[in-house]
């Protein structure tokens with residue numbers, strides 16, 4: 001299978017201690033992958049190594065057949081968009097301008113956006129149900145709306161790969177589902193490779209092709225949801241006991257804490 005992302009023997013540390021220890025990973029193009037694991041297990045650090053915000057001290061990250069450090073920043077932004085945890089609301093831009101910022105890898109120096117850029121941004125706002133917010137300011141909308149706006153901005157980058165760090169953590173169940181369904185639709189229709197960190201083990205199980213289960217900076221298990229989300233693995237990583245329940249209408253099992 002063609003790899004969207006290939007990681008070999010990656011090690012990373014902020015100070016002395018290794019935060020990522022010997023990570024090996026192959027993400028097939030067009031797959032929907034969730035990274036699960038307790039707080040502090042290294043999920044965000046791994047995503048930041050993938051998008052080259054952080055640099056491993058050992059090992060390599062290959063994006064679409066090229067070492068990540070070989071990409072020019074605009075080239076990488078055309079390949080991969082990232083929605084970081086917690087939208088940056090330091091500056092109070094309006095929603096449409098925030099979404100249009102996603103066109104930066106395509107706009108040449110001293111040029112302004114074209115009608116095509118605006119059309120792409122508008123389409124992204126339609127897909128994320130944020131078009132009606134376009135004249136509001138980013139501070140003047142709810143957390144769920146802001147999260148959808150940040151996804152709209154990522155989509156205007158027209159990337160091949162979308163990285164999301166806890167995209168649904170502060171949302172109610174309606175918006176959690178809406179965002180995951182949107183990601184699934186983009187994944188299915190545009191063959192967009194999705195890699196997202198999540199805390200909800202049931203939603204991850206339901207939506208993912210593959211799950212990466214992390215603990216203490218290591219990948220404990222990687223595979224299809226039913227292979228990874230076993231009683232034993234959940235006990236080992238989260239220290240809780242669960243029942244695994246198969247429901248007819250879903251391909252993947254439900255996980256019930258006991």
Ligand SMILES: Nc1ncnc2c1ncn2[C@@H]1O[C@H](COP(=O)(O)OP(=O)(O)O)[C@@H](O)[C@H]1O
Nearest residue numbers: 014015019037038039040041042043044045046
């Ligand atoms: N900027 C930083 N400087 C030093 N240590 C950090 C920094 N960011 C995260 N860490 C540490 O790295 C470990 C992994 O963190 P993180 O990748 O944020 O985990 P997760 O996203 O799974 O909660 C934690 O022990 C955390 O305290």
Ligand SMILES: [Mg+2]
Nearest residue numbers: 043044045085
């Ligand atoms: Mg995190």
